[in-house]
Amino acid sequence: MTTEFRKHIQHALTQREVQANTKNVVNRLRNHRRAALSDQADWQRLRRQSTAIRTHAVDKLPQLLELLEDKLTQNGIRVHWAETTEQANQIVLTIMQQHNASFVIKGKSMVSEEMGLNHYLKAHGIECLESDLGELIIQLANEQPSHIIVPALHKNRKQIARLFHTYFPATPYTEDINALAQSARHFLRHKFATAPVGLTGVNFMVAETGTLCLVENEGNGRMCSSVPPVHIAVSGIEKVVEHLSDVPPLLRMLTRSATGQSITTYFNMISSPRKPDEKDGPLEVHLVLLDNGRSRIYNDLELRDTLNCIRCGACMNHCPIYKHIGGHAYQTVIPGPIGTILEPQKSGLNLYGELTQVSTLCGACREVCPVSIPIPKIINRLRWEYIRQSACNIPGAGSGKKKTEAIVWKIWAWSCVHPVVYNRIGRTITNMRSLIGRILKKISAWTAVRSTPKLTKTTLHERLKALKIEDK
Amino acid sequence: MKINNARNNILNRLKTSLKSESEPVAHDVPDSLDWGVDDRLLHFNKQLQAANAEVHDATKDNWLITLKHICSTKRLKNLLFSPATPWGAQILERSYEFPTFKHFDYPIDEWKPALFDGIDAAFTSTHGGIAETGTIILWPDTHEPRLISLVPPVHIALVEKTEIYSTFADALKTQNWIKTGLPTNILLISGPSKSADIEQTLTYGVHGPKELVIILV
Missing domain, CATH: 3.40.50.10420 (NagB/RpiA/CoA transferase-like)
Incomplete structure (x- = not known):
């Protein structure tokens, strides 16, 4: 939980004002879209x-x-x-x-x-x-766009009012949206x-x-x-x-x-x-x-669908993760689900490989994509490429491979086809359930905000045996 | 040197990539709507008004009265238009009834400051309208350059009712844009300039005209 990327996410989750602004705008955009495409x-x-x-x-x-x-x-x-x-x-x-x-x-x-x-x-x-009004706002604030359609959606009128008052001292402080837009008009016309x-x-x-x-x-x-x-x-x-x-x-x-x-x-x-x-x-x-990098993406028929994007932003408006962490936490030019698949392919999995984990794979992005980009499928593919060195041409493929993780999975895979060992591991874990519970509570990001799962006294296989159900 | 090679490198990478034959584009989606003249007018009106545009119903005989009325209601001190178009010629004929007539008959470089500062409103003709979206089509030309529908705070546009198409696709096909050849610039305009960049709240007249006024004849 200590990578730079995760730190940005954790930071984003503490930004209550940004979260509220993002949710507000994203919900509105979703409602507008739903009304326009109701049939x-x-x-x-x-x-x-x-x-x-x-x-x-x-x-x-x-x-x-x-x-x-x-x-x-x-x-x-x-x-x-x-x-x-x-x-x-x-x-x-x-x-x-x-x-x-x-x-x-x-x-x-x-x-x-x-x-x-x-x-x-x-x-x-x-x-x-x-x-562009939104782009001007973030340029004055010296920030990056947090959304591809509404670049300053993380800012509310008060923040923008303060910003405009600082940069256009001649205009009086106002939180009136029409007046704010008019001061941008006035400032830019001569330009x-x-x-x-x-x-x-x-x-x-x-x-x-x-x-x-x-x-x-x-x-x-x-x-x-x-x-x-x-x-x-x-x-x-x-x-x-x-x-x-x-x-x-x-x-x-x-x-x-x-x-x-x-x-x-x-x-x-x-x-x-x-x-x-x-x-x-x-x-x-x-x-x-x-x-x-686009011509490189083009060479892989599965990844090629990424290039269909018409940059409407619907995927980010419907993403449960984007809604909570906002665009800046992604640390990429394009945030949200489409950014999750595009940025690692363009700049390399070594740079943005972790981004592929920023998805619940709920499929909402795929559902609303006007050009049917199979975003969850491509995320899964990129997750695979992130930890394996296959013959693919994505830069940084295999860079996310961790030795201990690989060993754990190997042992797990091996034990699955060796029932005696598997059952013994199960029994050992069950015996140590109170200790494991305490460890989980201390080290896991999951249990920090959720109740710790309680391990049962008997393993599934033992219960099946007791119930005399055939266990193949 | 590198940049000169960029084109060939990019195209070579694309050409040597794996091939995929996609299905031809689906044609089962109707690109026109089954609307009669009245339906088209109704939708055109409704959509434009929803987008905060003003729509005035007039005829080819009385539209100048409508225009005069608009000018006086809005207290326009001057009106930019081209006397070289048939509609502009009609305004010019009775120019004594209208606010000060402005016209720029030379390249923009000489009239940019005047255009940005001091024009109250501009009048243009249109290349038709689109009912489904409440859109006017402009093909700016030498008489009615593109900036006159953009820079002044009020844009007054005249649309002929017979030139309103149901959809964009319909207009493009019926007016045969491909065969005619596209002009330097085509504009589809569907209301006054607006933005929702602050809290998704609509505000009008951000950079383009604050008001769009349509006269239907």
């Missing part, structure tokens, strides 16, 4: 359709990426490829330097979080400013108007037309992608779909699963930079395609 037959049909679209797109990934690159290039959008986050950061930095830009205004992008872009650019003297570069994520990339689609409610994504003279979009390579007609069903599932909305306020489809006869829009549009 079971309809939901099953839509889910089958979305799953088929994503599975098909992922299976054809290399062809679709080539088609996407062709179409985007024809449309005048510049495509950059990055194998690692370091390369992706370098690409963004180079574009910034080419324009002598020392400031970038950002729309919400989990890939930029994955890249650690803000930190990287800051080290090179470039200021990044988040413009939008003067930023030399805007950066956003991407929700879907359409291969057949060369189109980047952005889903949002606030309008900051539109600002970042339309006001500055340069727009940089960053995306994981898996976000591509084949047809334009794939977009409406996926959009429908994404917004309903995420927040229960039938559609977001803005759906922004960008197919080219400003054309000669047009008056606004960026003069340059760049797309940075990030691999960072």
Whole structure:
């Protein structure tokens, strides 16, 4: 119970305010989703359709990426490829330097979080400013997002009011949510108007037309992608779909699963930079395609399903563990069940192998996933890879193997096929039951908060024998 | 050098990966809804109002009166629109009845500060609407650039009732977007700008327009 990771979880469990805020928002999101997808037959049909679209797109990934690159290039959008986050950061930095830009205004992008872009650019003297309300809040608080859709869900209005009052001293202290949002509007408007570069994520990339689609409610994504003279979009390579007609069903599932909305306020489809006869829009549009382990995940047919994800966050909203420990305890870019399977595969089981234990395998995430990712099955697979050195290509496989644990399991397996030994071990444990009870009470994390199980005086086999039931 | 190789390395890894043939995309999900004109109008209205947008019913003959009414109720001091569109031309004809007319006929770089500071409202036409979600479709062009539906605090949009489709998929198919070819930017707008990032409580006018006003003709 002393690993860094477990310490973070234990710390999270003492954060009553964060827990209350998280539960409050997660419950609301669940209710909204339930209301939007109440018709079971309809939901099953839509889910089958979305799953088929994503599975098909992922299976054809290399062809679709080539088609996407062709179409985007024809449309005048510049495509950059990055194998690692370091390369992706370098690409963004180079574009910034080419324009002598020392400031970038950002729309919400989990890939930029994955890249650690803000930190990287800051080290090179470039200021990044988040413009999504939730992202701005956590940037001011110098924290990481705790949810992929509602990044500041761990904070309540009082905490945000204090934060805004500190950073925008000109605005009076207020806990009124409208007033807080208006102070962010006021602060950011000038920034939008003067930023030399805007950066956003991407929700879907359409291969057949060369189109980047952005889903949002606030309008900051539109600002970042339309006001500055340069727009940089960053995306994981898996976000591509084949047809334009794939977009409406996926959009429908994404917004309903995420927040229960039938559609977001803005759906922004960008197919080219400003054309000669047009008056606004960026003069340059760049797309940075990030691999960072995705092509490795792709090579394993069982793990490949991980790439189907459309980042709706429904799995975290329905996870009993996420609800209690919150997003920060995971210590990863993406928390919750999808993070539990994605992060160890991307960064290595040696780093995030313990994450695979953060699941009750209750299956709620699988139930609500709009693209049917078998998250519990993949968690089980990763648990296996964590302690065994098989031929799989996940970095850090086998790094969680513990000698004593392995020996205990070996003895147990051996004793199971040697009944005489097994029964003797059973008897010995039963004889020592009061001592074992006391030890369990002292050392076990389980019994620290629950009553200690009491061992019986007779073993199961002995009872069967006494009852004259055949014991095979 | 490394970055130049990145593309080939990534594609090679993907291409040499194990192959999996997935089922073709399911087509048993209807992408259109069996709605008549009245149903579509009803849903369009209902959804937009639920999203905190204002909807005004008008006709092609009297919509200017509606617009005038909106301008005076909201005490707009000026109105940004393009006189080059058929609807804009009608406003221009009777411009003396409307707030000060604003129009930008040159690239944004010259009118960015003016757009961000000093425009009360903008009027645009639309490329139709979507009933199921209460959405207006915009295909910004040289006359009605994309920022005029984003930066001013009030966006007034005119939608023709005959151009309202039941679903997004329906609009895309009926208007044959693939064949027409996609413009630089397409926008689906379903209400005023909003956020629920603080305690999941809705607040309007975060970065985009605080008000969305629809005139149906």
